[in-house]
Amino acid sequence: MAGAKEIRSKIKSIQNTAKITKAMEMVAASKMRKAQDRMRASRPYAEKIRNVLAHLAQANPEYKHPYLVDREEVKRVGYIIVSTDRGLCGGLNTNMFKAAVKEMIEWDSQGIEVDVCAIGRKAVGFFGRFKCNLVSQADHLGDSPSMEDLIGTVKVMLDAYDEGKIDRLYLVHNVFVNTMTQQPRIHQMVPVSGEIDQELEHHWDYIYEPDARHIIDGLMFRFIESQVYQGLVENIASEMSARMIAMKSATDNAGEIIKELQTVYNKARQAAITQEISEIVSGAAAV
């Protein structure tokens, strides 16, 4: 019965693993609900401020903020990459890194350099090993991030843009479509690219109170803040649901392996019993 004992301990260890994955699944499920609420709550603000900015990009302000002006020559681009702090969430981070790296290689082939700002431990780890210029990083932001933790990290990139070190700034994060699907998204944050609205194409401008510079500067800062924050909370919601799904399939797989092992174990037991009986019978016959 040597084989049977081994199989039994194997089953035990897989059962323990299944218990852990089951627990992680439930934790992720409850965290996901909270993360989704947070994401939904801040979505209107992010959308509205994007609308205002899109309007502003079409207006003809007397003061053109640098973030509204497209630079003709692009020599260096920046990426803010938002990832998770922890692993075990399926292909969530890998897919996003792949998408980002694909774009970086494209830039590289055009002779354009890339700066990376990594948010989240996984991105810090990955882009630390990857051959690229990691300029700033932030990790351990937790499940309910606050804007203050991010400002410094993001400001490095914005300062680089202001100084002309980088000519474009992209934000990379996962978009929460639904519980089953999360998609990596890369979008250009600075300069702001507004979709052209046909109705508003004629020349017009806002009235600014008190003055354009004051307001547009404030608005831009808020905009960047809200975009990065929104990216971060969406990424957290994606992380939780991806982890829930990954852990669910891990639990299911564990169940299947246990079933198979149980069959093997039963067979081994049966074989041992049969052998024992035939030994006894043949022993009795010999007497």
Next chain:
Amino acid sequence: MSMTMHVDIVSAETEIYSGTVIECYAPAEMGEVGIHPRHAPLITKLKPGEVRIVLQDGDEKSFFVNGGILEIQPHVVTILSDTAIRAADIDEAAAMEAKSRAEAAMADKKSDLDYARAKAELIEAVAKIETIKKLRKRK
């Protein structure tokens, strides 16, 4: 075109109000503004105070905003507030307490930073109290 406009009031945390109105009043930095449909495009900062809207059936709704940005398009008004709450939800006792605390902090000014923060708190508390007083008077 009917004489109505769409108003969105959003704060960083949540959407407060979204709907069709006929008039809207907001505490802009340069003084309170009244907005009717087909207003010229305008962007301005808001200071802490009351945002009041008049619905199509003549009902009035009141909100408290703690500063933010106001954008006006001819038929769309967007209020991006830092924090917004329905005026009826203001906790008057808490506002009063905040006011006296801020005044005390201003009285023993240790550093400029504390002073500036206390001043901002005081302005907010006073604006909250004003809003709730106005709301009471109208009732």
